[in-house]
Amino acid sequence: MKSQNIFSKIPKNLKCEIFELLINDDTVTIERIISKGQQSSSWYDQKKNEWVIVLKGEAILTFENQTSVQLKEGDFINIPAHSKHRVSWSEPENETIWLAVHY
Amino acid sequence: MKSQNIFSKIPKNLKCEIFELLINDDTVTIERIISKGQQSSSWYDQKKNEWVIVLKGEAILTFENQTSVQLKEGDFINIPAHSKHRVSWSEPENETIWLAVHY
Numbered sequence: 001m002k003s004q005n006i007f008s009k010i011p012k013n014l015k016c017e018i019f020e021l022l023i024n025d026d027t028v029t030i031e032r033i034i035s036k037g038q039q040s041s042s043w044y045d046q047k048k049n050e051w052v053i054v055l056k057g058e059a060i061l062t063f064e065n066q067t068s069v070q071l072k073e074g075d076f077i078n079i080p081a082h083s084k085h086r087v088s089w090s091e092p093e094n095e096t097i098w099l100a101v102h103y
Numbered sequence: 104m105k106s107q108n109i110f111s112k113i114p115k116n117l118k119c120e121i122f123e124l125l126i127n128d129d130t131v132t133i134e135r136i137i138s139k140g141q142q143s144s145s146w147y148d149q150k151k152n153e154w155v156i157v158l159k160g161e162a163i164l165t166f167e168n169q170t171s172v173q174l175k176e177g178d179f180i181n182i183p184a185h186s187k188h189r190v191s192w193s194e195p196e197n198e199t200i201w202l203a204v205h206y
Binding site for chain 1: 104105107109125126128131133154158170173174176177180181182186202204206
């Protein structure tokens, strides 16, 4: 069995946010997300719950009720299904690496 | 909605490994594990798959076929259900913080 590293193989072209599936199962998906200065163009309205942690960098999530949560390295949050949210800010100079578990 | 930090609230007494459930759902559990020099006393033989990442520190997993995988910061591995494994070494001087998703 081999390990991989969550901080490796960062694509150089980060014009858009990058979503990479690490696990894609019937019940759960685990994905790495890389942001660099992007904001979400629209609300995420997801069928599944999402547990998400920032492993590197910094970003701000904004919810439909206009509350915002700033997430720095190691910060995690659980977003229940259908809680509309978007990335309203992410660090522009460096990559922000997220790990998200949809369940 | 509030965030928490995966690196905060590290218990001072780490005589045993500590397992803390962050999410406990019908389909998935997400837990933080803190090791400090411990080895598993027996094999883990789990009904569910386990995706696990080392977020801080360093450890070695050994599988039943005697292969070992060294895991450092950011290294992750997917352990299929019933792949018997154990922690054969973890950093003795500092905490090793794991994030495990059982699915």
